[in-house]
Amino acid sequence: MAILVVGHKNPDTDTIASAIAVADLFSKRGQEAKAISQGEIAPETAFVLEKFGLAAPEIVTDATDQQIILVDHTDISQTIDNLDKAELIAVVDHHKLGDVTTSNPLEMWVWPVGCTGTVIKSMYDFYNIEIPANVAGILLCAILSDTVMFKSVTCTDQDKAAVEALAKIAGVDDVMALGMEMFKVKSAVDGASPEELVFRDYKDFDMSGNKVGIGQLEVVDLSMLDAHKEALQAEIEKVKADGRHSVFLLLTDIMKEGSEMLIASDDAAVVEKAFGIAPNGTSVYLEGVMSRKKQVAPNFIKAFEA
């Protein structure tokens, strides 16, 4: 039975590309492995897989009695159901260390870089295994996506070096043009329902016992969202009402390098505690804030602890 390689709920391009690449890498190391996904892939990811001729992974949501490799997360709230009834044999990630635990020794490759794809590039090198061109292509896109084309504060020199090396293998001449094409697909908001937009890139966190949801929409220009804000606010109020303390939606302008944050909360004072800026009603503009992982979530975690 193949080992299942799976990323987080609400899969993004890194989660899908990393699952495919790690399945390839482990299979070539002699442990047959297969990429799966916990849910439908996003439009950006569909564009990337199509571009490099790869199929979307099968959707599987139950880990019972399987051997599992996790990519791009270590939080129980983001992982596949019944992981505690599976055997976790490896983790490849670039996030804070979450609350997943095991009862057996395992393999972990976790680095403080901008994207899981960057870690996987080094794993291929370490094991001296050649990266297939199409796998190099999707890993490259994953890094461009997670680092917002190198603009995110999470981006490191290792991410840039990985993109350079992967572009050669994938035969991509103009990395930035590919990135812009990808972000235009990601930014497309017309025709999408408010629910689709809120959950396009959404994560639940446990913060000192409070369930807190944070979504993020990255656009090339914030004004694209003007016609949608009212509906998005109504949608996050609805999501909050479903047993959460707060739901925040980051509307990130990747060109201006800042985020407007929409707020639905039982106690909006946590926003000022977290960022030192009082919200204007249910919204606040956070200059220079682009990363949920490195800027927004850690600040809220501390604010909830205080």
Place this chain on the structure above:
Amino acid sequence: MAILVVGHKNPDTDTIASAIAVADLFSKRGQEAKAISQGEIAPETAFVLEKFGLAAPEIVTDATDQQIILVDHTDISQTIDNLDKAELIAVVDHHKLGDVTTSNPLEMWVWPVGCTGTVIKSMYDFYNIEIPANVAGILLCAILSDTVMFKSVTCTDQDKAAVEALAKIAGVDDVMALGMEMFKVKSAVDGASPEELVFRDYKDFDMSGNKVGIGQLEVVDLSMLDAHKEALQAEIEKVKADGRHSVFLLLTDIMKEGSEMLIASDDAAVVEKAFGIAPNGTSVYLEGVMSRKKQVAPNFIKAFEA
């Protein structure tokens, strides 16, 4: 301020050697780091450090406001005090994944091999940094110690390859002779108090809400312990009475490759649940069982879950 590199409580040779080596490696990577220890080193470790001309790390037990790297563990019960008030920047380990979590991305090197020293050997290679001869010597001893000279079920081909490479760097001609010398120091029981013997290699676990302690004494011949068993049994009863559900002491015969386990428990039925053998009073012989980490702890964890 230097990053502090620290292993588990009741430090063994792997924990001390790994802290020293990782501090060397990170310092050479440009992040000044210093090995510390949570407590007095064991006689085996003193022998190894003396042999290769290295000093025992300073004892530090509080992580408040420090930058920390953990080696050889990821369990809160085994880690330095106030880790939650420190910044955890890296983990190097070879155990099951414990309950330590972080609020920031970090670097993790965790492999399912017999010793943290084996992982560190590969990290030096990965970063293309030369291993000093004395550091190679103590890492080599750590691997011989953790794998019981390659006899433990936790031992992998990677551990054997690492020892071979490290022996060349350290200038050790007869690895097995060094191992026997080391294990004779480790086995020495005469002159030691029962308390010293129980805590020589001892770990507390949280098993489904129960505090469970497991100690291990490795000897070249079980009969060396005949005169001590009664006092050891009395000592583990005393340790159990201090708020624990159970305390087990493994008396491991590294030549016969099996362990007699002494039992102090509120419910000795967990032993039969875990190993399928009914104890003979407060003792049971476990044929082929040499590894607390891979054989004893996982079986008890499952037995306590049932």
